[in-house]
Amino acid sequence: MSAEKRKRQLLELEEMRLHAYDSSKSYKEKVKFYHDKKLVKKIFHPGQQVSLFNSRFKLFADKLKSKWSGPFTIKDVKQYGAIELIDPSSDDPHRSWVVNGQRLKHYLGGEVDRLNTSVELIGP
Numbered sequence: 001m002s003a004e005k006r007k008r009q010l011l012e013l014e015e016m017r018l019h020a021y022d023s024s025k026s027y028k029e030k031v032k033f034y035h036d037k038k039l040v041k042k043i044f045h046p047g048q049q050v051s052l053f054n055s056r057f058k059l060f061a062d063k064l065k066s067k068w069s070g071p072f073t074i075k076d077v078k079q080y081g082a083i084e085l086i087d088p089s090s091d092d093p094h095r096s097w098v099v100n101g102q103r104l105k106h107y108l109g110g111e112v113d114r115l116n117t118s119v120e121l122i123g124p
Contacts, residue, residue: 042101044083048074049107052085052099071107 044050051070076084081101086093 042105044074044077044101044104044106046074046076049109050074050083050085050104051107053103053105055103068105077101 049071051068072085075086086096
């Protein structure tokens with residue numbers, strides 16, 4: 001009698017586990033659909049002006065300092081989201097580099113405010 005009861009409890013436990021798994025899977029699908037619906041694909045073309053995200057602001061990172069630099073001009077769009085940029089303010093017009101397209105956003109015009117910070121160190 002107790003063996004049958006134990007078997008029934010194990011089956012009920014397995015059913016609950018499968019139901020929880022299915023609920024979790026459907027929830028993840030709904031969240032993914034909602035998230036993907038809000039994404040906008042960025043399409044870049046040669047000659048466009050873009051801003052580059054600079055993630056190397058670790059030392060003396062100010063809250064108000066912009067992490068976007070630029071504007072840069074797109075020279076070429078390569079496969080798999082790689083984009084070749086040139087700096088129009090550079091002395092060498094042939095100097096270019098390749099960055100991941102996820103680090104770029106369209107430059108909408110206007111002057112970029114650059115905040116220069118100086119820290120004075122006082123001796124002992």
